[in-house]
Amino acid sequence: MNLSYTTRQQEFKTSALEFAQAELNDSILERDRNGEFSFKGWKACADFGLQGILVPEELGGLGLDPLYYAAIMEGIGQGCKDNGLIFSINAHILTCIVPILLHGSNEQKKRYLEGMVSGKLIAANAMTEADSGSDAYGLRTTAVKENGHYVLNGSKTFVTNAPVADIFIVYATTNKAGGFFGLSCFLVEKNTPGLFVGEKIEKMGLRTSPMSELGFNNCRIPAGNLIGEEGGGGILFSSSMEWERGLILANCIGIMDRLLSDCLNYANTRKIGDQPIGAHQSIAHKIAQMKVRLETSRLMLYKAAWLKSLKKSAALDTSLAKLSISEAYIENCRDALQIFGGYGYMVEYEIERELRDALASSLYSGTSEVQKNIISSLLL
Ligand SMILES: Cc1cc2nc3c(=O)[nH]c(=O)nc-3n(C[C@H](O)[C@H](O)[C@H](O)COP(=O)(O)OP(=O)(O)OC[C@H]3O[C@@H](n4cnc5c(N)ncnc54)[C@H](O)[C@@H]3O)c2cc1C
Incomplete structure (x- = not known):
């Protein structure tokens, strides 16, 4: 090893x-x-x-x-x-x-x-609908095959990149009775008649990543824009989620590392009275805890990435990584803000933005609650 x-x-x-x-x-x-x-x-x-x-x-x-x-x-x-x-x-x-x-x-x-x-x-992935967030497979958007085309109707929300995207990966129901096996996945180009890109949705964090809704009103796309098999959208989505959950937080390990360095520097240089704040056990323990979370997150990331590099199925390990890294990342941002005191709350010090950005990580790619459902269902 x-x-x-x-x-x-x-x-x-x-x-x-x-x-x-x-x-x-x-x-x-x-x-x-x-x-x-x-x-x-x-x-x-x-x-x-x-x-x-x-x-x-x-x-x-x-x-x-x-x-x-x-x-x-x-x-x-x-x-x-x-x-x-x-x-x-x-x-x-x-x-x-x-x-x-x-x-x-x-x-x-x-x-x-x-x-x-x-x-x-630039591409965007459109799965979530207003009524099917955590129940990702309960899609109301439909795609009906007609004379060498598919006709899409419905709407999507929370689509990252949509306002700037050239192509969309869209999941829709092709067979209502089929459930998971009734979903299909399509490529839709931005200027296709019947595709509507909504106004940018304002967010708390990750504000430089644009997001909007999508609408499909008799949006006709060539049958050749089907990705994989008709009815294969559920499997395709879950395989793509495995990649996403395993790797989407890799940059957050780097962010946690950078924040820890900033906190160490601040704890050593910020003096209240004669003492640097790092001399207080309450601050020193926060630093220790941040380091533990960083190193355990790194190991969770490496294991998930290693399994995917071996081309192995890794449903359990990628959900374990997504859940544990996102929660650790948020906690480290909270600790960083506390170590910086009032300055941490001020925009200029750039910690509050990190916390706002981090809070989304327990929501996208399946919420923490959904990761716990997946993990427990694979164990029980
Ligand atoms: C920043 C950001 C970017 C996103 N980008 C995209 C994107 O590009 N494309 C896309 O398709 N979607 C995207 N999403 C949507 C994201 O996947 C959904 O927000 C997420 O799946 C949760 O769905 P929801 O918001 O409808 O919450 P809901 O499903 O309404 O959940 C609300 C609460 O109930 C809990 N809950 C719901 N069902 C269960 C259950 N069965 N068991 C336990 N708890 C449950 C949830 O965990 C949550 O706490 C993005 C979201 C965010 C925040």
Whole structure:
């Protein structure tokens, strides 16, 4: 057993950190306030190779495995303060590129992947509906096959990247009686008649990652835009969720590392009376607890990424990783804010933004309660 990155993985991690520090942090306070997505940052990440980490070289990517994804994203999270941008890129890769890569036809791969890797195309994944959040498979959006086309009707909500997206991965019911096996997955291009992209939804955190609703009103798409088999959407979604739950928080390990360094520095330099605040056991114990959460989260991430690198099914380990890392990440942001005292609450000190961004992690990709349902159902 070897629990450390290889020299090459470590080199990728370091260069990701340096790239992120140099290229992705400009005017983050202002962009967060205005809820502004960075097209420049998106393109810089694509030029660095981020969107193509998992895509084979012959399709324009770096052809690396999930352990490299974990290492590179950890470096990115450590260097990048624009958590919204990286969340958008994670959604683009893990819920859009991965399903096309694993289940798409050669034609679909050729048509979309190159642009998705080069930064030309932005993708969004549309599963959630107003009445089917945690019950992800109870979809009301329908797709009916008609003369070589599918006709989509319905609506989606909370679609990350939708306001800026060029293509949408959309899940719809093709057979109401089929339940899980009655769902199918489609590619819908942005200018398709009958597709409506709603106004941007304002969020508490991850404000630089845009989100909106989608509407489908007799939206006709070619039958060739079906990804995988008709009725295979449920399996496709759960396999894509496994990737997402296993890897979406990799950058958050880097964020936790960066916050711990900031807290150590603050605890050593902030003096009240004659003493640095780190001399108080209450602060020192918070630091210790932050370190424990960081290291246990890292191990959970590595195990999930390692299993996916071995191409193993990892439903249990990816849910364990999603649940434990998100809860640890939120707790570390809360502790960081407490260590910084009143300054932590002030926008200028950039801790309150980290906490706002972190709070979403126990909601997206299945809430913590849903992860507990999955874990217990696999154990009982
Ligand atoms: C920042 C962000 C980005 C997102 N991006 C996307 C995206 O790109 N695409 C997309 O399709 N969706 C996206 N979502 C939606 C996300 O997947 C849903 O918000 C999530 O699945 C929960 O659904 P809900 O919000 O409808 O909550 P609900 O399902 O209404 O749940 C409300 C509460 O009840 C609990 N609950 C519900 N059912 C159960 C149960 N069976 N057992 C125990 N507890 C339960 C939940 O855990 C939660 O605490 C995003 C959400 C957020 C916050």
